[in-house]
Amino acid sequence: MTKILLVEDNEMNRDMLGRRLQRLGFTVCFAVDGPAGVATAHQDSPDLILMDVALGDMDGWEATRLIKANPETCTIPIIALTAHALASDRDTSVKVGCADFDTKPVDLPRLLGKIRGCLAAANPRLLQAMGTQGAVSRIW
Amino acid sequence: MGMTSDTGMIRTIEMYRPRRFSPTMIYPILDWFIPARVKETSELQQRARMFLISHLFGPFLGHVITIYLYILDPAPDYALGVLAASITAFWVFPFALKWTGWYNTLAVLSVQNLIFAILWGCYHYGGLSSPFLPWLLTVPLLAFFYLGSAGPQRLLVLTLIAANFGGFYVAYWESASFPIHIPLAALSGIGIISTLAAAVYVSIMALYYGNIVASQSELEREVRRHLATARQLQEAKAEAERANKAKSEFLAKMSHELRTPLNAVIGYSEMLIEEAEEAGADEQTADIKRIHSAGKHLLSLVSGVLDLSKLEAGKMELFAERFELGRLIYDVAAACEQEIVANGNRFVVDCVERRTEIETDMAKLRQAITNIVNNAAKFTRNGTVTLTAGIRGDQVEVVVRDTGIGIRPENLANLFQNFGESEGATASKYGGTGLGLALSQKLCRLMCGNIEVQSELTKGSCFTVRIPKKLKTHAVQEQSGGTVAAKSPDGGNTILVIDDDPAVLDLVQRMLVKEGYSPLVARDAEEGLDLARSLKPSAILLDILMPGTDGWAVLEALKADATLRNCPVILLTTHQDIAKGRTMGAAVYLIKPIDREVLLRTVASFCPLPSSRPDVLQPGGRVG
Numbered sequence: 001m002t003k004i005l006l007v008e009d010n011e012m013n014r015d016m017l018g019r020r021l022q023r024l025g026f027t028v029c030f031a032v033d034g035p036a037g038v039a040t041a042h043q044d045s046p047d048l049i050l051m052d053v054a055l056g057d058m059d060g061w062e063a064t065r066l067i068k069a070n071p072e073t074c075t076i077p078i079i080a081l082t083a084h085a086l087a088s089d090r091d092t093s094v095k096v097g098c099a100d101f102d103t104k105p106v107d108l109p110r111l112l113g114k115i116r117g118c119l120a121a122a123n124p125r126l127l128q129a130m131g132t133q134g135a136v137s138r139i140w
Numbered sequence: 141m142g143m144t145s146d147t148g149m150i151r152t153i154e155m156y157r158p159r160r161f162s163p164t165m166i167y168p169i170l171d172w173f174i175p176a177r178v179k180e181t182s183e184l185q186q187r188a189r190m191f192l193i194s195h196l197f198g199p200f201l202g203h204v205i206t207i208y209l210y211i212l213d214p215a216p217d218y219a220l221g222v223l224a225a226s227i228t229a230f231w232v233f234p235f236a237l238k239w240t241g242w243y244n245t246l247a248v249l250s251v252q253n254l255i256f257a258i259l260w261g262c263y264h265y266g267g268l269s270s271p272f273l274p275w276l277l278t279v280p281l282l283a284f285f286y287l288g289s290a291g292p293q294r295l296l297v298l299t300l301i302a303a304n305f306g307g308f309y310v311a312y313w314e315s316a317s318f319p320i321h322i323p324l325a326a327l328s329g330i331g332i333i334s335t336l337a338a339a340v341y342v343s344i345m346a347l348y349y350g351n352i353v354a355s356q357s358e359l360e361r362e363v364r365r366h367l368a369t370a371r372q373l374q375e376a377k378a379e380a381e382r383a384n385k386a387k388s389e390f391l392a393k394m395s396h397e398l399r400t401p402l403n404a405v406i407g408y409s410e411m412l413i414e415e416a417e418e419a420g421a422d423e424q425t426a427d428i429k430r431i432h433s434a435g436k437h438l439l440s441l442v443s444g445v446l447d448l449s450k451l452e453a454g455k456m457e458l459f460a461e462r463f464e465l466g467r468l469i470y471d472v473a474a475a476c477e478q479e480i481v482a483n484g485n486r487f488v489v490d491c492v493e494r495r496t497e498i499e500t501d502m503a504k505l506r507q508a509i510t511n512i513v514n515n516a517a518k519f520t521r522n523g524t525v526t527l528t529a530g531i532r533g534d535q536v537e538v539v540v541r542d543t544g545i546g547i548r549p550e551n552l553a554n555l556f557q558n559f560g561e562s563e564g565a566t567a568s569k570y571g572g573t574g575l576g577l578a579l580s581q582k583l584c585r586l587m588c589g590n591i592e593v594q595s596e597l598t599k600g601s602c603f604t605v606r607i608p609k610k611l612k613t614h615a616v617q618e619q620s621g622g623t624v625a626a627k628s629p630d631g632g633n634t635i636l637v638i639d640d641d642p643a644v645l646d647l648v649q650r651m652l653v654k655e656g657y658s659p660l661v662a663r664d665a666e667e668g669l670d671l672a673r674s675l676k677p678s679a680i681l682l683d684i685l686m687p688g689t690d691g692w693a694v695l696e697a698l699k700a701d702a703t704l705r706n707c708p709v710i711l712l713t714t715h716q717d718i719a720k721g722r723t724m725g726a727a728v729y730l731i732k733p734i735d736r737e738v739l740l741r742t743v744a745s746f747c748p749l750p751s752s753r754p755d756v757l758q759p760g761g762r763v764g
Contacts, residue, residue, distance in 0.1 A: 010400070012404045012407075012408075013403070013404070013407075016404070016407040016408060016411060017407075019411065020410075020411060020414075023414070083396070083399075090459070104403070105399070105403035105406065105407065105439075106407070108410070
């Protein structure tokens with residue numbers, strides 16, 4: 001069972017995306033801010049992290065940096081979610097080590113493609129398990 | 141009746157009102173005498189004018205007395221001769237002023253001459269009961285008019301008067317009496333005349349002085365009014381700028397704030413649709429889909445406003461990616477199909493070169509085309525919407541054709557303006573935000589492209605999108621591709637240069653002439669637009685920072701003019717307003733200071749010169 005950590009401070013967004021992912025068969029765990037995200041990533045060791053960038057004190061970039069700095073969590077692929085599709089956001093997401101980048105509001109089929117792509121890249125065996133559809137997504 | 145006759149009378153009075161006399165009328169005569177150095181200070185010029193008036197007119201009054209004395213005196217002697225000479229000497233002063241320019245010296249000499257004439261008259265004609273005595277009153281008055289009333293001048297004048305009185309007393313003391321040329325009793329007549337003349341003289345000077353004071357205070361009031369107006373204008377400008385900034389911030393913030401709850405509405409309705417479909421609750425599904433589509437519509441409005449304010453502020457970023465043309469077209473088709481079919485239309489998609497890869501900002505191009513197709517869908521009922529895409533040279537060409545209601549010719553001009561959709565009944569029947577096409581055009585221009593439209597009322601419309609196949613991120617390199625279509629068809633070499641800086645104009649003009657172009661130059665926006673309209677140049681070099689009407693306004697006017705719209709505009713600017721320039725339809729921008737090579741290369745890309753110049757190279761052209 002693939003486990004996804006959703007780091008998102010907005011309650012409604014967390015609920016919406018979380019429930020839809022659960023319905024698709026993923027196990028979803030949540031974190032409401034940056035520090036909680038870093039802690040949960042360490043404790044629950046998810047297969048993938050969806051990171052909202054616009055969090056409170058510690059933003060998603062900083063949280064990503066911390067997760068990537070920890071040897072125990074550094075292999076977990078992270079997809080950054082931002083409200084603005086700015087080139088500067090993309091640059092930052094690459095710089096801090098995100099595997100991919102998507103804009104909010106979430107277009108579920110598109111995000112799903114990226115999730116599958118990241119999972120496949122992180123674990124080639126998973127690719128076989130999921131068929132080939134996940135490979136379409138671009139990897140940074 | 142009464143009304144008409146009243147107004148008629150007023151008009152008559154106004155028509156026949158004589159021109160009021162004003163001292164300014166004699167200024168030209170007075171100013172002829174005033175040397176340039178004195179004119180430099182307006183205060184000194186005013187004093188010189190007073191000086192001239194009293195010297196030109198005063199002696200006439202003085203000579204009334206000398207003539208009277210001449211008649212009274214049985215044997216006119218040296219006393220009368222000296223007096224007459226002294227008074228006549230005043231007429232020399234204006235000319236002396238013109239030729240020497242020594243205003244202050246002449247003024248002191250003049251005051252001295254006046255005191256001398258008066259005391260001489262007193263001494264010889266009547267002593268301390270002399271009719272000349274009232275004239276002493278004019279001395280300090282005139283002295284202060286001429287010289288001003290500052291401390292040193294006051295002291296000088298008083299010393300002068302005192303010294304003269306001293307001389308007067310010495311003369312009296314030596315002879316112990318006044319000489320008698322005319323009996324005192326005979327002088328009573330001249331006493332009245334002299335007093336009268338002195339009074340007239342003083343009055344003239346006082347009136348003149350009063351007039352000057354009045355006109356000066358009028359001038360001061362005028363200056364104060366102007367200053368106040370200028371300050372108000374400045375405040376109004378600052379206020380407008382603040383308001384505009386606040387507006388943009390408000391729009392951006394509101395759009396952002398509105399998007400969060402809207403996304404919740406859309407997201408939850410999507411979830412409900414999924415659940416309802418699973419449960420087979422068709423009726424519910426239809427209702428939730430309505431909520432969903434209304435939410436989507438509202439979101440597109442909000443996004444449109446946000447995008448437009450970003451575009452207008454020049455803050456829209458481009459992000460180029462490689463993709464197949466087909467992917468773009470089918471994305472658009474998938475997004476629009478539902479609405480087209482919902483209106484009973486047939487939807488035809490034709491993209492033969494679907495495997496061709498292009499490199500541009502896919503999201504923005506998709507948005508631009510989607511808006512156009514949605515627009516076509518909105519205004520077409522039971523007809524056909526055709527989406528055709530292909531590659532033409534360096535450009536991607538996307539054509540959206542419909543058989544809808546068409547666009548009135550008078551509405552074509554502002555079709556791409558914000559909220560420029562046909563108004564009234566049409567809009568309410570067909571719906572729409574009025575932002576889509578404006579946004580599309582601005583996005584295409586940002587990507588160095590353009591949208592053209594042809595339309596016939598009741599027959600349908602045809603929108604053609606052309607943008608470079610490969611998005612150039614550095615504006616200076618853009619000349620090579622993308623703008624080929626904008627080249628002047630007749631290979632003309634007239635280049636219009638609009639810049640307020642004469643040095644830049646001269647420099648650019650010389651560069652262009654040397655290469656064989658015919659440059660035209662304009663110093664400001666109005667002149668530039670006039671020249672552009674009358675001469676239809678092959679390209680326009682436009683400075684952005686100009687006083688008065690700036691380059692943006694010129695650019696807007698050029699792009700609004702159907703005959704000039706296709707003329708490539710090269711922006712010359714110190715600002716790097718790339719995005720704004722592109723949005724508004726500029727072909728290229730060059731950053732000042734202008735590099736000769738880059739400028740010539742850019743111009744040549746729009747207006748290639750004939751490879752040979754016939755006047756130089758034709759074999760038979762040599763004249764013997």
